[in-house]
Amino acid sequence: MSADDLFHSSTPTAPGYDASDIEVLEGLEPVRKRPGMYVGGRDQRAYHHLFREVFDNAMDEAIAGHASRIDVTLIDEKTISIEDNGRGIPIDPHPKFPEQSALQVIMTTLHSGGKFNAKAYKTSGGLHGVGISVVNALSSSSIVEVARNKMLHRLGFSRGHAIGALEALGAVSNRRGTKVTFTPDEEIFGDKLHFSPSDLYSFIKQKAYLNAGVTVRWNNESSLNGDVPSEDVLNFPGGLVDWLDDIIEGQSLAGHRPFAGRVANEADGSSLEWAFAWIDMGQDFSSFCNTIPTPQGGTHVSGLRSGLTKGFKSYAQMRGNTKFSQVTQDDVHNCLHGAISIFIPDPEFQGQTKDKLNSAGAQKFVDGKIKDHIEHWLAADPEKSDLLLQFLIERAEERLARKQLKEVSRKTATRKLRLPGKLADCSRDSRDGTELFIVEGDSAGGTAKQARDRMTQAILPIRGKILNVANATEDKIRANKEIGDLLIALGCQTGNAYREEDLRYDKVIIMTDADVDGAHIASLLMTFFFRKMPQLIEQGHLYLALPPLYKLSTNRKTIYVQDDAAREKALKEEFPANAKVDISRFKGLGEMMAAQLKETAMNRQNRKLIQVGLHDDHLASAQEMVETLMGKKAESRFQYISTHAPDVQALDL
Numbered sequence: 001m002s003a004d005d006l007f008h009s010s011t012p013t014a015p016g017y018d019a020s021d022i023e024v025l026e027g028l029e030p031v032r033k034r035p036g037m038y039v040g041g042r043d044q045r046a047y048h049h050l051f052r053e054v055f056d057n058a059m060d061e062a063i064a065g066h067a068s069r070i071d072v073t074l075i076d077e078k079t080i081s082i083e084d085n086g087r088g089i090p091i092d093p094h095p096k097f098p099e100q101s102a103l104q105v106i107m108t109t110l111h112s113g114g115k116f117n118a119k120a121y122k123t124s125g126g127l128h129g130v131g132i133s134v135v136n137a138l139s140s141s142s143i144v145e146v147a148r149n150k151m152l153h154r155l156g157f158s159r160g161h162a163i164g165a166l167e168a169l170g171a172v173s174n175r176r177g178t179k180v181t182f183t184p185d186e187e188i189f190g191d192k193l194h195f196s197p198s199d200l201y202s203f204i205k206q207k208a209y210l211n212a213g214v215t216v217r218w219n220n221e222s223s224l225n226g227d228v229p230s231e232d233v234l235n236f237p238g239g240l241v242d243w244l245d246d247i248i249e250g251q252s253l254a255g256h257r258p259f260a261g262r263v264a265n266e267a268d269g270s271s272l273e274w275a276f277a278w279i280d281m282g283q284d285f286s287s288f289c290n291t292i293p294t295p296q297g298g299t300h301v302s303g304l305r306s307g308l309t310k311g312f313k314s315y316a317q318m319r320g321n322t323k324f325s326q327v328t329q330d331d332v333h334n335c336l337h338g339a340i341s342i343f344i345p346d347p348e349f350q351g352q353t354k355d356k357l358n359s360a361g362a363q364k365f366v367d368g369k370i371k372d373h374i375e376h377w378l379a380a381d382p383e384k385s386d387l388l389l390q391f392l393i394e395r396a397e398e399r400l401a402r403k404q405l406k407e408v409s410r411k412t413a414t415r416k417l418r419l420p421g422k423l424a425d426c427s428r429d430s431r432d433g434t435e436l437f438i439v440e441g442d443s444a445g446g447t448a449k450q451a452r453d454r455m456t457q458a459i460l461p462i463r464g465k466i467l468n469v470a471n472a473t474e475d476k477i478r479a480n481k482e483i484g485d486l487l488i489a490l491g492c493q494t495g496n497a498y499r500e501e502d503l504r505y506d507k508v509i510i511m512t513d514a515d516v517d518g519a520h521i522a523s524l525l526m527t528f529f530f531r532k533m534p535q536l537i538e539q540g541h542l543y544l545a546l547p548p549l550y551k552l553s554t555n556r557k558t559i560y561v562q563d564d565a566a567r568e569k570a571l572k573e574e575f576p577a578n579a580k581v582d583i584s585r586f587k588g589l590g591e592m593m594a595a596q597l598k599e600t601a602m603n604r605q606n607r608k609l610i611q612v613g614l615h616d617d618h619l620a621s622a623q624e625m626v627e628t629l630m631g632k633k634a635e636s637r638f639q640y641i642s643t644h645a646p647d648v649q650a651l652d653l
Helices: 003-007 029-033 044-063 102-108 131-137 197-210 240-247 299-318 322-326 329-333 360-380 382-407 441-451 474-479 481-490 516-532 534-538 564-573 594-602 616-630 634-647
Strands: 069-076 079-084 139-148 151-158 161-171 177-184 215-220 231-234 259-265 270-278 284-289 336-343 435-440 457-462 507-511 542-545 550-553 558-561 582-585 609-611
Touching: 029 131, 044 069, 044 079, 044 131, 044 177, 044 197, 069 197, 102 131, 102 139, 102 151, 102 161, 131 139, 131 177, 197 215, 197 231, 197 240, 197 336, 240 259, 240 270, 240 336, 259 360, 270 360, 270 382, 284 299, 299 322, 299 329, 299 336, 299 360, 299 382, 322 382, 329 382, 336 360, 360 382, 435 441, 435 481, 435 516, 441 457, 441 594, 457 481, 507 516, 516 534, 516 542, 550 564, 558 564, 558 594
Parallel strands: 069 215, 284 336, 435 457, 435 507, 507 542
Antiparallel strands: 069 079, 079 177, 139 151, 139 177, 151 161, 215 231, 259 270, 270 336, 542 609, 550 558, 550 582
16 A cells, blocks of 8 residues: 555545544543552552551641651551641632642642642652642542631542532630641542551651651551551651661671761752661661652662762772772672762652652762772771771672682682572681571571671571471482481581591581471481581580560550460560560561561570480480381381370471
């Protein structure tokens, strides 16, 4: 077909498509039609995004200096209110829409608000002007109360439309600000979603850290618990320094001091705050712009990475440290713990959910400020700064060593034995004080790797229940991958070939879930060591960890216990009789937070270990018991179970 044919075709237009088929969405209809464009979807994250939009409006009042307190009340699982003591949304008629109050315009019109110029807000969480109107559109019920000029007004909404006119409720002398109460619409989000107290509490606590001096009051009136207090007052005068103290509590810092500061530019109202520490255990880093979390980073994080690295390299050059030249931005950043918060006018985010900052000027601003301050901070204490330099150099050397190992050919005869891929080894060269934790599954292994002391604690995850060596052939034992990995990690051989001097760790610690499956895995591992490495037990190297099964907590006290009996005893002896104790049962090590696992099972000061021993006078009976319970004769096992079954009170199945 020619081009002329395309434009001069005699084929008539298909019937049924005319001007009447063109749909025009007015007001907030586009939001309800395509909520994903405004809140990222219809899932739990989008559900909570509604709360964040309203809360950010209240926090913007505080940032602008007009509010000092924000109250958050979870009324029930699907209804929440946010109240500030700021100026209150204007309720006088809007100049462009004189038949409507400014409050109604803001709640029902996209791209309306006081954040499009610097008159009302110099810096805010965003300038899209869609936040509160989107929340209104996606809520089955919204009620806004405004206390302004000592008068209280109220206006209700449903699915984006005002219900009636603005109502004057009378004079109030001790109240000012805005209170928004809303319920997300089940027509949009379905009937299964609800607010998560723990997610909400974590979010507002984060915001309180970011805004030093602002008080956020939390009240959970719902039946939901979520492992958070029912009431709390959050106020952190130290800002991000308080945040850092919270996340690094009890941990050893490289250089033994945090790097923190705050700078402001009065000309445009921009400011920068940071608080960091370098820790030899993973990364715990957060970034924010105008109190909005930016989990995907952005230009301010790029500026931070660049500024830190430049500052370190400049200081290292001044100290004549030539080894630091191999340190990269990743080496500096990947062990960083803490947060950076920037306030800038007219921030540009990637999308309405604001996960990433795109403002070009933020990178240059952060880069310059951080470089200058890190140089002065390092120069102020050369002794500790040199320790930090050495720490980062070691990180770089470890990275280069790992890269070299990948590049070296396997054909090299003199090459060192490769350690199992799943083994997260410790960094100490000597065996003194080192520990190998054998854990069940990759999930528990991941948590344990985050919780460990990287210098002295190694983690080896094993998959499921290992082979029972008591009833397996030697060929089957040699072919088993889990046992093979364990033997390579230990390095000391088995049976008569066992060499104490080749053992790579001081302690070998079996750490399994505090349930029946975990006990079974532990028994299989102990059987292996008893049959194949009795010398390891005799020399006092084998231990059992005792991770908790329950967490018992109130607003003032938290304790961990290992079993049902300990739980009941703790409830009677550790808490008042009328106390409301929240009881959480851990399904496994992988379900625990890294900080919890560290505190309860891996920290040398708090943990409980049982040393597995062999005594000559009990050796014969131990061998008999292992053979009965783990050996090839099923009838012996059945007889033992039948005999002792009446002694079992309850099974944790």
